[in-house]
Amino acid sequence: MEKTGVLSAKEAFEKLEKVGEGTYGKVYRAREKATGKIVALKKTHLHEDEEGVPPTTLREISILLLNVSQGLNKEGKTVLYLVFEYMDTDLKKYIRSFHFSVILTLWYRAPEVLLGATHYSMAVDMWSVACIFAELVTKQARFPGDSELQQLLHIFRLLGTPNEEMWPGVSKLMNWYEYPQWNPQNLSTAVPNLDELGLDLLSQMLKYEPSKRISAKKAMEHPYFGDLDKSLL
Structure with missing residues (x-):
């Protein structure tokens, strides 16, 4: 398969540590390889029985105005990565x-x-x-x-x-x-x-x-x- 110019999340970011985990995914502190910038990388699994992106995730994207990249993990399940600014503290x-x-x-x-x-x-x-x-x-x-x-x-x-x-x-x-x-x-x-x-x-x-x-x-x-x-x- 011809490789496109778009990098996958694994290629574009280096995971440094897991900083949070919830029902719908995990959040990592990560480094963007191209710039060295520290970001928050949220990994969300989209299960096969779901039709497209869950409404909760769509709301999160629309609210946070995130950069989104999508790829497949080795189990063949769709994974959605949300990339946004890393904060030293959480909302709570x-x-x-x-x-x-x-x-x-x-x-x-x-x-x-x-x-x-x-x-x-x-x-x-x-x-x-x-x-x-x-x-x-x-x-x-x-x-x-x-x-x-x-x-x-x-x-x-x-x-x-x-x-x-x-x-x-x-x-x-x-x-x-x-x-x-x-x-x-x-x-x-x-x-x-x-x-x-x-x-x-x-x-x-x-x-x-x-x-x-x-x-x-x-x-x-x-x-x-x-x-x-x-x-x-």
């Missing part, structure tokens, strides 16, 4: 790491953001600074929520459930509901290692109403930083 691990990073940033998110405000200011950053400030003192996260609702409840338990008197307009925010009612606690119970000046600064950074929250400039002028050489800043 990526989603887990992304979820973890989202949870972490959730701990420092301002209440106006959690409650669905569509317009917010630099005050959201001061809230985050306050959370980090308290964490540096206590060596643990102050509001370690694992969802937006849990995050709000952590905040409300310490600072009290907000109302229109302490935060005008809060009940009109998109994510506002009838939350459990808590009275504000003394910050010294939550951050016992912080002195009086530090507690005052922290309380000003944790004001519910964003416009009342202390600015970064004013925070640096706070007496808590009175012995700081500001010429170094």
Whole structure:
């Protein structure tokens, strides 16, 4: 039989190691011989009783826009090779790491953001600074929520459930509901290692109403930083 100019997968790629296996095939880390490029090579068997390429494989090709080569193995069964970019991590691990990073940033998110405000200011950053400030003192996260609702409840338990008197307009925010009612606690119970000046600064950074929250400039002028050489800043 006359040989065509198209290389088979075995001729074009060198398998380096198997990195995954599922119901419909195996995935290898492979090297493209012509370029030396590392790729992911998925080998899928098409059984004789199947009429053409399975729908699941066609969907995968259409989604990933892969380069496809097809050949026969020594048993005479049709084998489909899918060649695509090699990633150091799989989707499951990526989603887990992304979820973890989202949870972490959730701990420092301002209440106006959690409650669905569509317009917010630099005050959201001061809230985050306050959370980090308290964490540096206590060596643990102050509001370690694992969802937006849990995050709000952590905040409300310490600072009290907000109302229109302490935060005008809060009940009109998109994510506002009838939350459990808590009275504000003394910050010294939550951050016992912080002195009086530090507690005052922290309380000003944790004001519910964003416009009342202390600015970064004013925070640096706070007496808590009175012995700081500001010429170094």
